[in-house]
Amino acid sequence: MKKRKLTALILCIALVAVIFSGCSSKKEDAGAQGSDGQSGAPAQTQEDSQDAKTDSEDANTDSEASFKVGFLDQSGEAPPVVRMREIIRGVVEAAGGELVCDTSGEESADAQVSACEKLISAGCQGIIITPLADSVLPTIIKMCEENQVYLGITFRNIGDPSVAEVVEASEYYAGNCYEDEEEVAYNVMKRAMEKKDDIKEVALIALAVGDNTSDARVAGIKKACDEKGAKIVAEVRDINQASDATEAVQNFVAAYPNLDCVAVASCYDQGAITALPEAVKSTGKTPDDLCLVSCDGGSDMTKLFDYGYALSVGGGHLEIDRGSTAVMVVNAIKGNPLGKPAHISIPYMYFGSVEDVADYAVYVEGDVPIWTADEIKENLLISENGELDAEKVISYIQSYSLDDLRTRHENLVK
Numbered sequence: 001m002k003k004r005k006l007t008a009l010i011l012c013i014a015l016v017a018v019i020f021s022g023c024s025s026k027k028e029d030a031g032a033q034g035s036d037g038q039s040g041a042p043a044q045t046q047e048d049s050q051d052a053k054t055d056s057e058d059a060n061t062d063s064e065a066s067f068k069v070g071f072l073d074q075s076g077e078a079p080p081v082v083r084m085r086e087i088i089r090g091v092v093e094a095a096g097g098e099l100v101c102d103t104s105g106e107e108s109a110d111a112q113v114s115a116c117e118k119l120i121s122a123g124c125q126g127i128i129i130t131p132l133a134d135s136v137l138p139t140i141i142k143m144c145e146e147n148q149v150y151l152g153i154t155f156r157n158i159g160d161p162s163v164a165e166v167v168e169a170s171e172y173y174a175g176n177c178y179e180d181e182e183e184v185a186y187n188v189m190k191r192a193m194e195k196k197d198d199i200k201e202v203a204l205i206a207l208a209v210g211d212n213t214s215d216a217r218v219a220g221i222k223k224a225c226d227e228k229g230a231k232i233v234a235e236v237r238d239i240n241q242a243s244d245a246t247e248a249v250q251n252f253v254a255a256y257p258n259l260d261c262v263a264v265a266s267c268y269d270q271g272a273i274t275a276l277p278e279a280v281k282s283t284g285k286t287p288d289d290l291c292l293v294s295c296d297g298g299s300d301m302t303k304l305f306d307y308g309y310a311l312s313v314g315g316g317h318l319e320i321d322r323g324s325t326a327v328m329v330v331n332a333i334k335g336n337p338l339g340k341p342a343h344i345s346i347p348y349m350y351f352g353s354v355e356d357v358a359d360y361a362v363y364v365e366g367d368v369p370i371w372t373a374d375e376i377k378e379n380l381l382i383s384e385n386g387e388l389d390a391e392k393v394i395s396y397i398q399s400y401s402l403d404d405l406r407t408r409h410e411n412l413v414k
Contacts, residue, residue: 065098067333069126069326070119072112073101079365080318087323088128090369094376095330095383100124109136116140126150126174126329128322134160137167144172150332152176154325157343159212168341174332175342177324181213184314184348185220185265185295191350192261192293192312193228199260199291203234203252205245206265217265217295233259239267242275249279253290264294273298277307301357316349316360316402319370324397327380331393336382338390349402356402363405368412370405 069092074081089099100122105115109132119127120143127149131137137158144151151167153176158164167173193199202225207214222232233256236248245267252259262280267273273294280290287308294304297315304310324346328338338344351357364370377384379396 065096067095067097067126068100068122068124069097069128069329069333070100070102070116070122070124072105072115072119072127072129073103075103075106083319083365083370084322087319087370088326090371090373091323091326091330091376091380094373095334095381097330097333105129105132109133112136113139113143116143120144120147120149124149125333126152128152128154128325128329130155134158134163137163141167141170141173145170148172150174150329152325152329152332154322155179171340173341174328174337175339175344177321177328177344177346179317179321179348180345181216181295182220182223185217186224187220187348187350188293188295188312188314189221189224189263190227191352192263192291193224193230195311195352196260196291197228199228199230201233201256201259202230202261202263203236203248203256203259204232204263204265205236205239205248205267207268208237211266214266221263221265221293221295230260239269239272241269242272245269245272245275246279246282249276250283253280253283253285259290261291261293264292264296266295270296270298274300274303277304277309280309281307297351301351301360302354305351305354305357311352313351314348315351316364317346319364320397320400321346323371327376327393327397331380331382331390334381334383336390338393342390342394344394344397347398347400351402359402359406362413363402363409366413368409370400372412375408 069088071085071088073085085099085101092099100119102115102119104118105112112129112132113136116127116129125148127140127144129140129151131140131153141151143149150172151170152174155178156176157178158167158176202221204218204221206218209215224230225232234252236251239245239248249262252262262276264273264276273296276292276294280292283290290309292304292310293312294310295314297313298304301313301315304313324344328342328344331338349360351360371380379385379388380393382388382390382393
């Protein structure tokens with residue numbers, strides 16, 4: 001009987017020891033994780049984890065990365081979206097960093113602020129953003145200053161002078177990449193007139209007055225027409241779909257039998273642009289009678305040139321804008337800012353033939369990246385090449401063109 005009591009007592013003592021050992025272990029774990037139970041990281045809600053899509057969810061990231069860059073990305077896997085994302089990744093990884101993408105800021109300006117907060121909490125030293133409104137930028141740049149995070153803007157100038165003053169005063173504003181839309185439209189129209197010097201009557205398709213991009217392009221087209229003595233005889237705004245574009249062309253031709261050119265400044269539906277050649281053909285006009293000019297290539301540029309109506313088309317700038325903003329941010333993180341801040345005008349490509357479009361498919365949409373890792377290190381990252389300076393980096397960016405790609409990658413494409 002005494003033996004049984006002794007055995008029971010030993011078991012009780014052992015059980016108590018195990019319980020206390022477990023409590024001690026939990027206390028140590030709690031001390032390492034923080035009050036939210038997350039190991040050494042800021043609290044992340046279930047909503048955060050669903051909204052913030054990071055590259056670590058999609059691919060193996062480099063655990064030895066020396067820094068992180070956050071990108072307010074577009075959702076979806078459309079080829080242009082993927083190419084824009086991957087050129088940023090190429091720049092960041094060539095410098096030894098890791099790209100963190102977040103698609104939760106697409107819906108509103110407030111959502112963009114929240115997305116930036118998430119990226120900062122994730123440990124990003126730089127953020128790339130296309131702001132939906134200038135009004136979000138003072139809040140975002142303040143967050144960046146408080147956390148020593150560099151901000152780069154892609155596809156935009158800051159339109160509000162008071163906002164620009166606040167943002168540009170910050171040492172953590174790396175700068176912006178943008179397109180000179182008026183110059184682009186001027187070049188597109190001028191190239192068309194150099195090919196067809198008898199253009200006198202032009203019909204214009206554009207967005208509603210008040211859209212900054214569209215208005216700038218309209219100004220560029222009108223400037224080229226004024227120089228050559230051509231006249232804008234008709235305008236249609238707010239083309240929303242292909243059928244609207246077809247109807248507009250038919251109305252143009254009916255009202256102006258001597259019409260020489262239809263010029264597209266901008267259009268809500270890119271598919272409407274590539275529907276224009278069929279629309280012109282349906283009127284009975286030949287390429288000698290009526291030509292097409294567009295500041296955007298549309299969803300399938302080959303269709304624009306199929307019947308010979310298109311003379312001059314712009315485009316091909318999307319990827320290089322994203323990549324250049326990444327170059328700007330990474331150089332700033334590495335202590336080599338391209339300006340205080342930098343403002344980089346991104347060149348368009350110009351297409352004038354089926355051959356140009358075919359080469360675009362090979363050199364831009366093909367397997368070889370626009371900038372290879374070696375090209376990035378040699379020409380774009382000052383920390384990787386001591387002979388570089390800001391001026392040389394920006395010059396390399398602005399040399400981008402279809403001919404540039406043909407020369408650089410002639411021996412790389414299949």
